[in-house]
Amino acid sequence: MDNQDKNLITIGEAAELLGVSIMTLRRWDESGRLLSVRDKPGGHRYYRKEDIDVFLNDLFQLAKDWAIYEKEIPEQYYCQNSGVFQARITKMETLMIQNKDANKLFSLLTSIAGEIGNNSYDHNLGQWPDIPGIFFAYDLNKKQIVLADRGVGILETLRKVKPELKDHAQALQTAFTEIISGREPEARGNGLKYVRSVIAGNPINLVFQTGDAKLILNGNSADLNIENVSENIRGCIALISF
Amino acid sequence: MIIELKKFGTTLISRQTGREAFSALQAILRDIKEDEKIEIDFDGVLTFSPSWGDEFLTPLLNTYGERLTLKNTENPSVQATLEILQKIAGKKFDTIKG
Numbered sequence: 001m002d003n004q005d006k007n008l009i010t011i012g013e014a015a016e017l018l019g020v021s022i023m024t025l026r027r028w029d030e031s032g033r034l035l036s037v038r039d040k041p042g043g044h045r046y047y048r049k050e051d052i053d054v055f056l057n058d059l060f061q062l063a064k065d066w067a068i069y070e071k072e073i074p075e076q077y078y079c080q081n082s083g084v085f086q087a088r089i090t091k092m093e094t095l096m097i098q099n100k101d102a103n104k105l106f107s108l109l110t111s112i113a114g115e116i117g118n119n120s121y122d123h124n125l126g127q128w129p130d131i132p133g134i135f136f137a138y139d140l141n142k143k144q145i146v147l148a149d150r151g152v153g154i155l156e157t158l159r160k161v162k163p164e165l166k167d168h169a170q171a172l173q174t175a176f177t178e179i180i181s182g183r184e185p186e187a188r189g190n191g192l193k194y195v196r197s198v199i200a201g202n203p204i205n206l207v208f209q210t211g212d213a214k215l216i217l218n219g220n221s222a223d224l225n226i227e228n229v230s231e232n233i234r235g236c237i238a239l240i241s242f
Numbered sequence: 243m244i245i246e247l248k249k250f251g252t253t254l255i256s257r258q259t260g261r262e263a264f265s266a267l268q269a270i271l272r273d274i275k276e277d278e279k280i281e282i283d284f285d286g287v288l289t290f291s292p293s294w295g296d297e298f299l300t301p302l303l304n305t306y307g308e309r310l311t312l313k314n315t316e317n318p319s320v321q322a323t324l325e326i327l328q329k330i331a332g333k334k335f336d337t338i339k340g
Contacts, residue, residue: 082256090253093289110289111319114255118293122257179330194292194326 007049011036014047018056019075033071059137059146060239066135067148068233073135080133082121089114092138092145099140105242108198113138113145115191116208116238124151129234148237154210168211169226176215176224196222207239243274248286255289260297267298280306285314292330295323300331312337 036045065071079085096106135148155171
């Protein structure tokens with residue numbers, strides 16, 4: 001195989017593009033997660049540039065792989081602390097201002113993505129079960145923003161102020177509809193109501209899952225659709241599209 | 243006294259930075275006269291959120307009540323945030339056009 005082929009890149013170059021180590025790429029190759037091509041059996045690994053692009057483009061799948069199946073993700077999508085998140089969301093805001101499809105909605109999109117992401121930090125600080133921080137990625141061409149965390153989830157968080165909550169679906173319903181008053185032990189907890197009210201008046205959609213409950217909000221509508229799904233997530237995952 | 247929010251940043255979205263801004267503001271408010279009005283100017287703010295606002299605006303509203311005025315609040319994220327903060331606090335902000 002001719003590695004001068006413009007579409008083939010070395011494993012080192014692929015590792016750099018993806019923000020993971022060469023060891024990780026070898027593991028992914030063996031497990032089938034991201035396959036390499038070889039110049040001869042047992043020879044060097046090369047990667048097709050388009051395979052790397054496809055891998056990086058499926059943001060929701062990457063977020064799920066990380067949040068549900070605990071797989072490694074490219075470093076560029078991982079925000080270990082809220083300072084990293086603030087820097088990256090500010091960058092997104094700047095790109096949206098320059099983007100003709102996003103510039104009318106940039107402040108609302110940045111604001112709701114900020115609420116969802118910061119909620120993850122605020123509710124899990126000091127209690128992250130394994131990995132602290134969130135997944136945050138966006139694709140302005142596809143008009144989507146993806147966030148995820150491996151925190152304790154909405155049900156466990158809300159049970160502290162509302163012990164009668166029975167399941168994830170009820171917790172989602174509460175999180176998106178009930179104003180939690182300042183008398184509760186923590187002053188936070190109204191960010192998701194804000195997200196809902198913004199979506200109700202704008203062409204922005206949201207899919208939000210915690211536990212086995214998934215909520216769908218469609219733009220310009222206050223309807224709340226919550227359903228149970230088979231794939232369980234301990235923390236939260238959100239897909240905003242516009 | 244006029245407080246220009248853009249001096250605290252233009253992407254005001256987290257509780258953490260809202261709290262930091264509020265504590266920085268305390269030094270500025272030390273010199274305020276007893277019946278002096280406080281005007282919060284949103285000019286230049288690109289994105290605002292309830293988390294930041296709840297740490298900064300809500301305590302000001304609770305302490306200064308009618309002495310507090312907000313101006314240049316046309317940004318959509320500012321509008322949407324003020325609406326929900328008012329619902330949570332059960333009080334209205336006094337806003338004026340810039």
